[in-house]
Amino acid sequence: MKDTRSRATGRPTLAHVAALAGVSQITTSRALRSVPTVAPELVERVRAAAKALSYVPNPAARTLASARSQSILVLVPALSNHLFIETLEAIQAVFRPRGFEMLIGNYHYDSYEEEELIRNYLSHQPCGILLTGFKRSAVAADLLATSGVPRVQMMDLGGDTASVCVGFSQGSAGRAVADHLLSRGRRKLAFVGAQLDDRVMQRRAGFQQAIADAGFSQAVDILTPEPSSVDLGVTLFKRLLAECPQTDGVFFCNDDLAFGACFEALRKGISIPQRLSVVGFNDLPGASQMVPRLTTVQTPRASIGRQAAINLLKLLDGETLDTERVDLGFELVVRESS
Amino acid sequence: MKDTRSRATGRPTLAHVAALAGVSQITTSRALRSVPTVAPELVERVRAAAKALSYVPNPAARTLASARSQSILVLVPALSNHLFIETLEAIQAVFRPRGFEMLIGNYHYDSYEEEELIRNYLSHQPCGILLTGFKRSAVAADLLATSGVPRVQMMDLGGDTASVCVGFSQGSAGRAVADHLLSRGRRKLAFVGAQLDDRVMQRRAGFQQAIADAGFSQAVDILTPEPSSVDLGVTLFKRLLAECPQTDGVFFCNDDLAFGACFEALRKGISIPQRLSVVGFNDLPGASQMVPRLTTVQTPRASIGRQAAINLLKLLDGETLDTERVDLGFELVVRESS
DNA sequence: GAGATTTAGGATAGCGCTATCTCAAAGTCG
């Protein structure tokens, strides 16, 4: 019985496959990577040998030799918001079948942590990067730019730069909610925001702008940097009722806050939408079953993930994108709560 | 100006740090890895040089040379259940400060996908593995065993084997729910289960067993392999009411199903707990704000992640664990819904 | 104080791949 595995790792190497297929190691490497200069017959033989030995390439060796790994770095600000889970799933659905792996970096909405993640993960030499939003520390931006690794931004549509992005206009979504509430005759509006990241603030700006454009008075702001949650929704809704009891329309920056408000309203006997209208954001699971069923903005987070991944693949293949800025829109879903 | 970066990657290498510190490359390697045979003064000098060059080790080279990466493979059956997000966060809080990276594998409750993930990720030579549960395909179990990589199982407490695990008894949790419902005078019980993974079935078995032990008749089963969700909760609750209108106590295998039931009950004017008691599982965010506030089983998923990670670190350091099976218990949180 | 042991650091040789260069054989063209 001949040696068919490496001493160090206990697994077969390219050399073993090459020996079995009766070709050189480099031809084996090429055949397995589908480099087109290898005769189909040899590719066949190499593939068969690899299969026979259950050969799996060693990614460390590959990365070291080529100075490029087969992984994609994906940076998201949170995993606790279901929104990003759906985006990640969609991204993975594109990359896994193509043999790319995902390195998931969760920076907890903390720009310093984002910077550290970028520094650490760049050392793995990812072949592409997917980022959430445009706003980040100067150092982080510089690390990214210097790395030269192709990247695509997700979720919003940075106004100015020529960078590749896939998302929707957070500001327009905010405007759409204001227009809707105004069309329902609501005039004493409030914006309830948590986390206060860039995108929440864009929604808020669009919301306020639409109100101003319609000639009505500015919405009350109930803002907190705490992460969004159902519990927080209860707290902020109580605060709103205490501070501005006359409010007749509220835009919550995320559905879970709105869920909390609905629960509190049920408990207090405040009828939604009779006494006030409630609009959420994202159409998270459960929004359509809430009592009352929640009016909210359905955001295309899965499509964003999919399209961002596809565009990144195109960049990796050296293709030029017809559109650098992809706007996937959003949909205001009007239900019972408004 | 001297060369302080590699031609291939554009980053400084160990050799550059060594040159700047005026010691050999291998001493530099040792100093940075805190190998104890290096004089403190040299360590100091090397650290300073590394810092001056913003040196970051190349993980591919390290992995190739040592046949072991600095990453931990974590396999979870889903990311869409908030439960596992909390576990992942807790795991990461232990590993990141120690310089380990997490490879997250989501197998979507699919044992073939789990097998593929194991095969692919083992090629990265992780130094440790965290697994969810005990049940997996024979091939997967064999791949794991053959790899010889230290591993810890999370979530339940496999009855027989001597494997290291951290979790709680899913069966006992099921029993506790049954005992609670029986103590409330409920006799016409139902178990509503989705996904039907190993742990759900253990809960069900404990639930039914406790009912049998108390001498009452078996709970009605409403089961489906679909993934748990609020929408599905609505559907299954409707089915339960249609099939067994006399039911007076229901155990939902996950809170989101119970949420759906509460919403449907509110809509139909079915009063919980007067007409029937509802108990959920996991105490997911929102459970305590649901109308009515949901009685549920609080599971220690964050502690499980943390303790599993700590125990895995001990295994990596060659320590022997005083307890191979860590039972972190659970707590029945009685609220308004029962 | 000579021989045995320990210790700190260095020299060397890969880890398993791929980039790059090379070369023979086959095809191309005026």
Add this chain to the structure above:
DNA sequence: CGACTTTGAGATAGCGCTATCCTAAATCTC
């Protein structure tokens, strides 16, 4: 038809680290 390109495959040389062996100095032993 001879010089020129193209084409498929191999030989070679690393990628940036660490395992392993080795040496010289320091320490210990009786």
